[in-house]
Amino acid sequence: MASKLFNFFAFSCFVFLALFASLSFADTQSNSTSPVSPETICKSTPDPHFCKTVLPNQTANVYDYGRYTVRKSLSQSRKFLSMIDKYLKKSSTLTNSAIQALEDCRQLAELNMDFLLSSFQTVNNTSKTLSSAKAEDIQTFLSAILTNEQTCLDGLQVTASAWSVRKGLTLPLSNDTKLYSVSLALFTKGWVPKKKQNTTWKPIKRQHSFRNGRLPLKMSRKTQAIYESVSRRKLIQSQGVNEVVAVSDIVTVSQDGSGNFTTINDAISAAPNNSALTAGYFLIYVTAGVYEEYVYIAKNKRNLMMVGDGINQTIITGNRSFVDDNTTFNSATFAVVAAGFVAVNITFRNTAGAIKHQAVAVRNGADLSTFYSCSFEAYQDTLYTHSLRQFYRECDIYGTVDFIFGNAAAIFQNCNIYPRLPMSGQYIVITAQGRSDPNQNTGTLIQNCSIRAADELASNNITFQTYLGRPWKNFSRTVYMETFLDSLINPAGWIAWSGDFALSTLYYAEYDNTGPGSNTTNRVSWPTYHAINNATEAANFTVANFLLADDWLPQTGVPYNGGFI
The missing domain is CATH 1.20.140.40 (Invertase/pectin methylesterase inhibitor family protein)
Structure with missing residues (x-):
């Protein structure tokens, strides 16, 4: 049909x-x-x-x-x-x-x-x-x-x-x-205006709550706990404007059979097709447990919110890899293309291991998507920020080679990025951004994050060279700003993909970073690398400017800083 x-x-x-x-x-x-x-x-x-x-x-x-x-x-x-x-x-x-x-x-x-x-x-x-x-x-x-x-x-x-x-x-x-x-x-x-017209960002108080749409006024303890656990995280924030997060319906996934479904995919199938955000999010509460599922959220499952019990409590895991005859695109444990997706308090894993090379934990091709307080764990190609507009807040990302890669307009804010132990002879590369055309409005932006070695790397006696990024495609664009860079970062900062490929067309930049790895004195000498010292230039890469986030992030209820932090 x-x-x-x-x-x-x-x-x-x-x-x-x-x-x-x-x-x-x-x-x-x-x-x-x-x-x-x-x-x-x-x-x-x-x-x-x-x-x-x-x-x-x-x-x-x-x-x-x-x-x-x-x-x-x-x-x-x-x-x-x-x-x-x-x-x-x-x-x-x-x-x-x-x-x-x-x-x-x-x-x-x-x-x-x-x-x-x-x-x-x-x-x-x-x-x-x-x-x-x-x-x-x-x-x-x-x-x-x-x-x-x-x-x-x-x-x-x-x-x-x-x-x-x-x-x-x-x-x-x-x-x-x-x-x-x-x-x-x-x-x-x-058709594109010469200058984006953004809402002026002001650090005023933000108040978050959930609005009960078509739900009965009397909620179960579990349902109430979802509201409280998600809301509590947000109420401590102090920025932005008042919002209410609308929820149309809630279903529970529990492996012990006490919820509406025992698998995540069954819960997704039950979500309405092509629902408008004005109707509210269809919220899937995934209780604590290890879910060995390959989850795919198709384009018609719009405006779906998935909430777990916390990092390392609700875990979605798989082990597909390129070595085992999968395309990188199809190796993802969790893949989403439906617009308006929100994930909160979930760990996503690919356990194939470093020896299996490309093995994706999450592939995200969902426009206006948000991940909040989530963990992404794999080795090579952990998080595939494939396309469209994406925001990550207070997330943990673990990996070895190109472990944040893709060609979305993606911003990581207040996240922890953990290079982990690679295979012998490898070096570590955090990002591989895939912008292939100068008119694409894409890039990987890392703001107010912390980059430190994962425990397994920090305790290893062998030193592995760690780089901020390399150019996957010709017009690769990556910016680190207001981020803590620990001593594991190689003084050159960045590394070539192959020969001089893309070195005259990429855009790599750093602004106002801190930590022992943030010194730009010995960075690469490519003319396309920029040690930004001008706040006006750096402001182009803030959440409000680069993602026009004030137009869509408030509806998610996820906290964010629109400007500098």
């Missing part, structure tokens, strides 16, 4: 595109900029030569060109999904790893169609600069589309048994990625 529904959606999109394809450029509104040639407008894109091959050879303005490329991108995304389905129909001739890589690509292609349809609906309705919040939404979606394409390609490239599939899909993937890059560039030029 789900497949039939999706096919109907794809056909509807095709009809929608066919109607618009009959329009000429002259049919669209162009009242904000003067018409220019394709050659001129393409100078504002990362690949002007490819851009000129995409645009029709006639004069138009940035809005006309932008609408055309987004519309064409939507059409191409549908075609690419059809190609994947054709390969999957021949699954009997493919290895398990090739099938898995294709299924990853299919999931990502479906998301791309959603994001592009939403983007087209916006750009088709206006020929002027958007509000900061709306522009941020669409720039986020178009950025995620590029990330999804790159993830699909990465999965196919490292799957040796997918050679025949890779051969057929690499060129379409490459061309579609270039097209999506043009769409993002033109959207950024035409």
